[in-house]
Amino acid sequence: MSAPGAVALTGIAHRFGGATALTGVDLGIAAGEYVTLLGPSGCGKTTLLNVLGGFLRPDAGSVRIGAEDVTDRPAARRPTATVFQDYALFPHMTLAENVAFGLRMAGMGRGARRARAEEMLALVGLGGLGANRPHMLSGGQRQRVALARALAVQPAVLLLDEPLGALDLKLRRAMQDELKTIHRQLGTTFVHVTHDQEEAMAIADRIVVMNAGQIEDDGPPERVYRKPATLFAAGFMGEMNRIPGEAQGGKLETAFGVVPADGAGRHVLCLRPEAVGPGRTGLQIGPAKVRDAAFFGTYIRAHLEPRAAPGLILVAHLPPGPVPTEGAEMDLGADMSDLNIYREP
Amino acid sequence: MDQDRRRGWALTGPALVWTVAFFVVPFLVMAAMSLATLEGRELVWELSFANYGELAEKAYLARAIQVSLEITLTVTVISVLLAYPLAWVVAFHIPPRWQRLALVLAILPFWTSYVVRSYAWLLVLAREGVVNQTLMGLGLISEPVTLANTRLATVTGFVHFFVMLLTLTIYANLVRLSPNYARAAADLGAGPVATFRHVILPLTLPGVVTGAFLTFVLCIGDYVTPQILGGNTELTVPQVIMVQLGRRADFPLASALALVLMAIVTLAYLASARWLRLDRV
Amino acid sequence: MLRVLPWAYLALALAFIYLPVAVLVLFSFQGGALPVPPFDGPSGQWYAEVLSDEDLVGALWRSVAVAAGSAALAVALGFGAALGLARHVLPGALAVRALLIAPLTVSYLIVGLGLLILFQRLGLGPSLWAVGVGHVVINLPLAFAILYAAMGAEQERAEQAARDLGAGEAQVIVLVTLPMLAPALLAAFFLSVTLSWDEFIIAFLLSRFDVTLPVEIWSLLRSGLSPRLNAIGSVVFLVSVAAVLLVEALLLRRRRA
Numbered sequence: 001m002s003a004p005g006a007v008a009l010t011g012i013a014h015r016f017g018g019a020t021a022l023t024g025v026d027l028g029i030a031a032g033e034y035v036t037l038l039g040p041s042g043c044g045k046t047t048l049l050n051v052l053g054g055f056l057r058p059d060a061g062s063v064r065i066g067a068e069d070v071t072d073r074p075a076a077r078r079p080t081a082t083v084f085q086d087y088a089l090f091p092h093m094t095l096a097e098n099v100a101f102g103l104r105m106a107g108m109g110r111g112a113r114r115a116r117a118e119e120m121l122a123l124v125g126l127g128g129l130g131a132n133r134p135h136m137l138s139g140g141q142r143q144r145v146a147l148a149r150a151l152a153v154q155p156a157v158l159l160l161d162e163p164l165g166a167l168d169l170k171l172r173r174a175m176q177d178e179l180k181t182i183h184r185q186l187g188t189t190f191v192h193v194t195h196d197q198e199e200a201m202a203i204a205d206r207i208v209v210m211n212a213g214q215i216e217d218d219g220p221p222e223r224v225y226r227k228p229a230t231l232f233a234a235g236f237m238g239e240m241n242r243i244p245g246e247a248q249g250g251k252l253e254t255a256f257g258v259v260p261a262d263g264a265g266r267h268v269l270c271l272r273p274e275a276v277g278p279g280r281t282g283l284q285i286g287p288a289k290v291r292d293a294a295f296f297g298t299y300i301r302a303h304l305e306p307r308a309a310p311g312l313i314l315v316a317h318l319p320p321g322p323v324p325t326e327g328a329e330m331d332l333g334a335d336m337s338d339l340n341i342y343r344e345p
Numbered sequence: 346m347d348q349d350r351r352r353g354w355a356l357t358g359p360a361l362v363w364t365v366a367f368f369v370v371p372f373l374v375m376a377a378m379s380l381a382t383l384e385g386r387e388l389v390w391e392l393s394f395a396n397y398g399e400l401a402e403k404a405y406l407a408r409a410i411q412v413s414l415e416i417t418l419t420v421t422v423i424s425v426l427l428a429y430p431l432a433w434v435v436a437f438h439i440p441p442r443w444q445r446l447a448l449v450l451a452i453l454p455f456w457t458s459y460v461v462r463s464y465a466w467l468l469v470l471a472r473e474g475v476v477n478q479t480l481m482g483l484g485l486i487s488e489p490v491t492l493a494n495t496r497l498a499t500v501t502g503f504v505h506f507f508v509m510l511l512t513l514t515i516y517a518n519l520v521r522l523s524p525n526y527a528r529a530a531a532d533l534g535a536g537p538v539a540t541f542r543h544v545i546l547p548l549t550l551p552g553v554v555t556g557a558f559l560t561f562v563l564c565i566g567d568y569v570t571p572q573i574l575g576g577n578t579e580l581t582v583p584q585v586i587m588v589q590l591g592r593r594a595d596f597p598l599a600s601a602l603a604l605v606l607m608a609i610v611t612l613a614y615l616a617s618a619r620w621l622r623l624d625r626v
Numbered sequence: 627m628l629r630v631l632p633w634a635y636l637a638l639a640l641a642f643i644y645l646p647v648a649v650l651v652l653f654s655f656q657g658g659a660l661p662v663p664p665f666d667g668p669s670g671q672w673y674a675e676v677l678s679d680e681d682l683v684g685a686l687w688r689s690v691a692v693a694a695g696s697a698a699l700a701v702a703l704g705f706g707a708a709l710g711l712a713r714h715v716l717p718g719a720l721a722v723r724a725l726l727i728a729p730l731t732v733s734y735l736i737v738g739l740g741l742l743i744l745f746q747r748l749g750l751g752p753s754l755w756a757v758g759v760g761h762v763v764i765n766l767p768l769a770f771a772i773l774y775a776a777m778g779a780e781q782e783r784a785e786q787a788a789r790d791l792g793a794g795e796a797q798v799i800v801l802v803t804l805p806m807l808a809p810a811l812l813a814a815f816f817l818s819v820t821l822s823w824d825e826f827i828i829a830f831l832l833s834r835f836d837v838t839l840p841v842e843i844w845s846l847l848r849s850g851l852s853p854r855l856n857a858i859g860s861v862v863f864l865v866s867v868a869a870v871l872l873v874e875a876l877l878l879r880r881r882r883a
Contacts, residue, residue, distance in 0.1 A: 055786060075790045082790050088783035092805040101801075102791030153791055352795075353714025360707035360726060360766060367763045368729050371740030378743055431639045434632045449874055451640060454647045456866040458824035460840045461859035464847060465646035468653065471851065473662040475649055509643060566733025568827055573847065583735050590831075596743055603736045610731065 004066040004079065004156040005031035005189035012051055012061035021047040022058065023213040031156075034183050034190045036200040039210035039236070045193045046161060048210070052191060053159050054078045066156060076105075081150035082159040086166070087142045089134040095121060095145050096130030102153035120148040123182065140171045147179075151186070160192040164199065176202045197237050201225065209233040231342035234270050241276065241314050243269040244344070252341055255309035256285050259339060266344040274299070275338035276316040282336035288314065290328045300324070306332065379600035388597070396601035406585065410605065413581040416496065417565045420503040421557050427504065428511035429553070435512070436519035448516060452509040459506070463573040466502045467493055470574075494576030502570045507563075511556040518552030554620035561613050566606060582606055647863065654856035661853045672857040682858060685842035688754055689823055692838055696761035697769075697818035701811060703762070704769030709803070712777040713785075723774075730767045737763055738828035745832070752834040760828040765818035772817070776810035777803075809876045816873045820866050 007029040014022045022044045029035050037045040050056040052063060054075035062071045070078050081102065089098050099117040100108075108116070114130075121127055124144035134142060143163060150158055160179075164172045180203050183190050194200055200207045201221040209217040209224065209232070217224050217233035228234035245254035245267050252261035254269055261267060276285070286308050293302035299317040302324065306314060316332070324330065379396055382389045400406045431451070439447050454462070469475050470492035477489040492498055526548065530540040568583035575581070580588070582602055589599040614621070653661035655668035676682055707726055711719055729737060741760050742752075750756065781803070788802045804811070826840040833841065843858055 053790065055790075075786070076792045076794065080790070082787070084783055084787055086780065086783055088780075088787040090784055090788070090802060090806070092808070101788065101793075105788075105792035105794075105797065149787075149791070349714050350716060353710045353716045356706040356710030356714070357716065357722060358706075358710075360703040360770065361722060363703055363762065363766065364726055364729065367741060367744075367759055368732075368737065369725070371737075371744040374744050374747060375736075375740045427639070430635055434636045438632045438636075449871075451643065453867060453870070454643055454863075456820060456824070456870045457647065457650075457859070457863045458826070458840050458843075458866065460826050460843050460847070461650070461862050462646060464843075464855060464859060465650040468649050468661055468851060468856075469646050471662060473660070475645075475663060478663045505643065505646065508639070562731060562733070566735050568735055583733070586735065586739070590739075590742075596746075599739060600743065603739050606733065607736060610733075614731070 003031035005187075006064075006066060007052065007157060007189065007191070008062075008064040009048070009052065010062050010064075012048065012058045012063070014047060014051065014056065014058045014060075020213050022051070024061070025213070025215060027208065027215065027218070029157075029189060029191065031189055032187045034180070034192070034203060034205045035208060036192045036194055036204040036206075037208050037210060038194055038197060038200045039216075040195060043210045044213040045195075045210045047213075049082075049159050049161055049191065049193050052157070053080050053082050055082075079156035080159055081153050081155035082161060083143075083146045083150045083163045085162045087134075087146040089142055089145055089149070091134050093133075094130060095126065095132050095134070095137075098134065098145055099130075099149045099152050101149065106153065116152060117148075120152045121145070123151070123185075124148045125178075139166055140175065143167065143175060147182070151182075151188075155188065157189040157191060160190065162193055162195070164194070172199070173202075179203055209236055211236070226338075227340060231268060231270070231345060234340055234342065239273050239315060241271040241273065243271065243309070243312070245269055245341075247341075255312070256283055256306070259283060259336070259341070261341045263343060268342050268344050270340040270342065271314075271334055271338060273301070273315045274317040275334045276304075276314055276332055277318055277334075278330050278332055280333035280335055283334040283339060285314070285332035285334065287329050288332050290324045290326055290330065292326060293318075293324050295320075295323050304330075304332065375600045375603060378596055379604050381597045383593075383595050383597050386594070396598050397605075399598065400601070400605065405580070406602070409580050409582050409585045410609075412579050413565055413583075414609070416499060416503070416571070416581060417561055420500055420507060420564050421560045423500070423504050424507035424511050424560055425553060425557055428508045428556075429515055431508065432512045432515035432519055436516055444520070448513065452513055455506065455509040455513075459567075459569050460573070462506065463502050463570050466498065466505065466574055470498050470501070493574065494578065496575060496579065499571045499575040502574045503564055503567075506570075507560045510563075511553075511560060514552050514556035514559070515549065518549045522548055551620045554617050558613060558617050558621055562610050565609060650856050650863070651860045653853055654860045656853040656856070659852070661851055661856050672853040673861075676854055676857045676861070682839070682842060685837055685839045686861075688836055689839040692754060692758050692761060692829075693819045693822040696758045696765060696822050697815050699758075700762045700765035700769045700818050701773075701815045703766055704773050704814065705807075705811065707770050708773035708777055709799075712774055713782070726770050727767045729763055730771075734764060734825065734827045738831040741828070742831045752832050754833055754836045754838075756832040757829045757838060760832055761818075761822040761825060764825070764828070765821060768821070769814040769818055772814040773807065773810055776807055781806050812876050813873045816869045816876075820869045820873075823869070824862070824866060 007027070009025060009027040012022050012025040025044070025048060027048075037048060039045045047056065051058045054070065054073060057071075062069055064070065065079055090101065093101070096114060096117045099120050100113040103113045103116060118127070118130055121130055124147050126141060126144055126148070134145065137145065146163070164175050167175060176199060179190070179192075192203065204221060206219065207217070207221050207224045208215055209228075211232050217229040224233065225237050228237055234240055243254050243256065245252045247261045247263045247265060247267045250260060250262065251258050252267055252269065259269065285306050288304040288306040291303040291305055291313065293300055296317075299320060300323055302316050302318055304314045304316055306312060314332075318324075380392050380394070382391070382393055382395050400410075435444055435447050435451065457465070471477070472489040472491070472493070474493070476492060477486075480486045481489070522545065526544050527540055530544045535543065566583060568587055571581045571584055572587075582605070586599045586602045589595040589602070652665060654672055655670070656672070657666040657669040710716065711723060716722065738760055741756065741763070745752070745756055784806060785798050785802050788798045793801065824840060826844065829838045830841050830844065837845075839858075839862065843855065843862075846852075846855055846858075
């Protein structure tokens, strides 16, 4: 627990005026982990990052980084550095001056500063551009400078606040790969806030799904995607078919038959589109009519009307092949291991 | 939190103290002064509304208020009518990259000192001035017309100044309009006139009203322009105030008139508050 | 026809706007003693006369001193207030802002009259200092408004980033806030200088012997039209225009940056 990059947030609660932003959040992060805080806007993920970075004092709870309690310390005296959403580069300084700013504050000499800034700019692929000014750069380049500036102070924990939000899709993918590479090189703890679940899955060792000021799920990307802890996490991690059912005596009764389940009362059986397909056994969906279908490259996306449940429309990602015609019928099923069952809220 | 607040007050405090000491307090002293009276050369500090009563009794005071209002309203209306098309031409007929320059050039004389500006108009309108000489040269008149020292001269001087001010504020509103509003209106079948009436004008109205309000405030409180250009045939409220100060040192009456001036401005503010955007001038 | 109309209107409007300025400047080079047609110059005699007039030159320097001094103080006070209100949570901040802006909506005549009465009550006679005080009152709201508007979210984020990287409060102000605000600070300063330099009524009410240039021009006006006045007016205009163009250039540079 005392490794310098380890983080422990305990019982963090905060309100903005009348609005609750965080309600007693507990979160531990191991040194060197890459964690993403994922959730819709207003879920409290940025608030939690601000608490961690020292920009906001929580109403309750404590923040430990490494062996120290830093709850009462301002941002300037925490071993964290932040990459801001809009980069917040100093427009009146050159790139090298921007990157060296933290070192200057730490009292490092001019020569050493300059050398280190150049090194950091090289790390993010902007070697030799130190004399330029921020307004001469593209969005992607500014992003890299912001990253280099934060990394230059060798923080124990690097905080990234939706750092790729302003970039276009192609550039975002490239930066995701790069962030991952840099993380592996440095071994620093990264805490990255995003609302994009694909981005979270692309880079994180661990995803923390948040909603309404609370943690909904917390685990490795694959587990969070395949076996989400809550209905909210299931919905936020990707598209879902929701099949209603009634649970009783260890069983859930649905329009497509009975599956084992705990609890009682109204429940929802969730199924990812790629889990639905012809020739699968376990849950028998039975014959269904194709409503429409479209070719998506690696799969065919289809809307289907199962005969057993009139009014319900399922989304399926079928394996590539000839696109089924409208009105065609197919026999559908799903593997038992792909089913997730939640109590209806 | 407490430290944050203390720091905030320490930074804001000096400006606040300055404004209170040299703006709020003088205003209060002036308000108190308006309730005193002058007897002979002596100030008498008894609460009395005698000074305000004089507004009703002495015809020249009521007349001054009327003259001020007439001039100010005339100037405001004419200035808006002249400035709107000018702002329009700059915003929609001049290529965007030259607009800023065109605007700066169009309103450069705005920055002449107003004493100098009024003097310059006096030169233009004088009996032997450019206008009279030109008109005579063209044979339109046979002898000089009296232009200076009239209300016409005062209005001309004011309009000259406020056309520039209003062009600036109206232009700022016009360029902020997305061209898609006009396109959408045209797309839906509106002709140019209907587009202007139902779309452009309502959208730019806050800017126009804000500019008109500023015009009103600055115009009704100005002493220099009517004093230089209007002569002494009719007096505006600021001129009467200065007469009280200069000739009779009647500070109580001057203070009362100043408060009346402020009351008129407040009424104008209330009348136009719906459309005012003073934070976006 | 319709295509010519806008340009014709522009030409007419510009003619109206520049007519008095053109006449003013043209007849400042008049040869004779009356600044009216026919023009019989050019002659530089009036400028020579103006520049050797000690009263005028003295008034000019007093105007420069009052303008520079009051503008500097107004900008300093306005900067403090803008920083305090933009970066700290203060109770009643809305009312404080309204109070700081309030002098903008009151005629200079009333500001001057109020100060005149106050100073008289306090037993302080008219002086150049009193004029300076009045000019700070009218320029403070503008300086405050300009600087407050310039301290937007972008700047706040940069200040936060500096703190995050270990800068103390003083370092944040010196290394980030002030340099980032430099164009706005200069714009506020030169706008204040221009307004103070041109201001007449407050200076007229609050000074007696050590008058500023607009007041000196005012008293010369009483002796009637003269090319001398044209020459002074042209000089005053030139100074104002130089300050305005400087502000414009600064703001333009900032937008490009």
